Amino acid sequence: MNDKGQNRKSGMASRRIKVLQLISHLPVGGAEDLVAAIVRGLNPQLFQVQAATIGPLGQVGEELRKDGFEVVSLDLDLKRTPFCRLVLEVRGLLTRIAPDILHTHLYHPNLYGRLAALGLPLKGVVASVHNSYNRVKLHRALWNFLLSFTSHRILVSSLQVWQDVRRLDRVPERKLEILPYGVKLESLEIPISRQEAKNTLGLSGFVVGTVGRLEEQKGHRYLLAALPELSRRLPDLAVLLVGEGREAAALRSQARELGVGHLVHFLGTRRDLGLVLRAMDVFVQPSLWEGLPLALLLAMGAGLPVVGTRVSGISEVIFEGVNGLLVPPKDSAALARAILELHSRPDKREQWGRAAKETVTRHYSQEAMLRRLEGLYLALWEGKDS
Numbered sequence: 001m002n003d004k005g006q007n008r009k010s011g012m013a014s015r016r017i018k019v020l021q022l023i024s025h026l027p028v029g030g031a032e033d034l035v036a037a038i039v040r041g042l043n044p045q046l047f048q049v050q051a052a053t054i055g056p057l058g059q060v061g062e063e064l065r066k067d068g069f070e071v072v073s074l075d076l077d078l079k080r081t082p083f084c085r086l087v088l089e090v091r092g093l094l095t096r097i098a099p100d101i102l103h104t105h106l107y108h109p110n111l112y113g114r115l116a117a118l119g120l121p122l123k124g125v126v127a128s129v130h131n132s133y134n135r136v137k138l139h140r141a142l143w144n145f146l147l148s149f150t151s152h153r154i155l156v157s158s159l160q161v162w163q164d165v166r167r168l169d170r171v172p173e174r175k176l177e178i179l180p181y182g183v184k185l186e187s188l189e190i191p192i193s194r195q196e197a198k199n200t201l202g203l204s205g206f207v208v209g210t211v212g213r214l215e216e217q218k219g220h221r222y223l224l225a226a227l228p229e230l231s232r233r234l235p236d237l238a239v240l241l242v243g244e245g246r247e248a249a250a251l252r253s254q255a256r257e258l259g260v261g262h263l264v265h266f267l268g269t270r271r272d273l274g275l276v277l278r279a280m281d282v283f284v285q286p287s288l289w290e291g292l293p294l295a296l297l298l299a300m301g302a303g304l305p306v307v308g309t310r311v312s313g314i315s316e317v318i319f320e321g322v323n324g325l326l327v328p329p330k331d332s333a334a335l336a337r338a339i340l341e342l343h344s345r346p347d348k349r350e351q352w353g354r355a356a357k358e359t360v361t362r363h364y365s366q367e368a369m370l371r372r373l374e375g376l377y378l379a380l381w382e383g384k385d386s
Helices: 003-012 030-041 059-066 083-097 107-116 138-148 159-168 194-201 220-225 227-233 248-257 273-279 294-301 332-344 346-363 366-381
Strands: 017-023 047-053 071-073 101-105 124-129 153-156 176-178 206-211 237-242 264-268 282-285 306-309 324-327
Touching: 017 030, 017 083, 017 107, 017 366, 030 047, 030 059, 030 101, 030 294, 030 366, 047 059, 047 083, 059 071, 083 107, 101 107, 101 366, 107 124, 107 138, 124 366, 153 159, 159 176, 194 273, 206 273, 206 294, 220 227, 220 248, 220 332, 227 237, 227 332, 237 273, 248 264, 273 294, 282 294, 282 332, 294 306, 294 346, 306 332, 324 332, 332 346
Parallel strands: 017 047, 017 101, 047 071, 101 124, 124 153, 153 176, 206 237, 206 282, 237 264, 282 306, 306 324
Antiparallel strands: none
């Protein structure tokens, strides 16, 4: 540690910086797992980190509590609770916890958290925008613009998200900072072969999969629409959909109507992603819009070749013909062609899988992400907000 870092550390020994991570709720998901990584991973000698949810706690929140971390839930219904009450409840939370730094995640916590923080003696207010904008909502753009002046930093996960927030919300450039997600590669290292992983999950043949909430944004229906053509060409095909969400029933119905229901395995929420990813031959990210999908980084970190749509952060991490293939969003035929290409070239799958892991190792380390975030929090604590 350099002299400056050592001085910071010694100066904080008797007074850790209190950081509150505020989010709507903590089910299994990319933003939610990121919050958990921050709570678990920040230097405990420098930071006292706590998470809070405006709505119900969720599985990730329960896991954090079980492991001894502080998590508070207001357990409010964001759709039915009046606006003013939401702000007042969050303000009461901030008053009780008295954090030095408030870090909010996603639109509603960014809104209610920053409004509630007005006039409170916080050293720093940080808001994270996790997704690019698929449509513009004028009231949201206005709130984001106005509240940018109360924020010390607005963190975004990719260049496309930076451009959306700058252009549509009119947030000043000096407030914006790109902080890509990072993944912990050690969690993906399991001592079994791909075939052994398939056997464990009761699978065989050529396995294609994706991980993510079963929501419109993730584009699962376009992957399912590609399956009739794929199944004609690949008689040993198996498809894994990992996750839960509002589209689950519709996706099951679509698979049955297309006559491919026997090929699709709906695995629900899984916390053994190392095993699930090891069983896949190709990972597909068919999203319609994104920030930077954590699941994609995990798949690449697991050494899988990837097929992704050419949207936002996906196109920033997949390099065509180097570590995977890019296709237009909402294009099932292009998805099918890309998967068939990877099936026909096992040498490319192996080569691109190695390149994918190298991409994540070099540029998307969880450790590097956490150290950058610590640097930001320390700078805000010291009053260096520019």
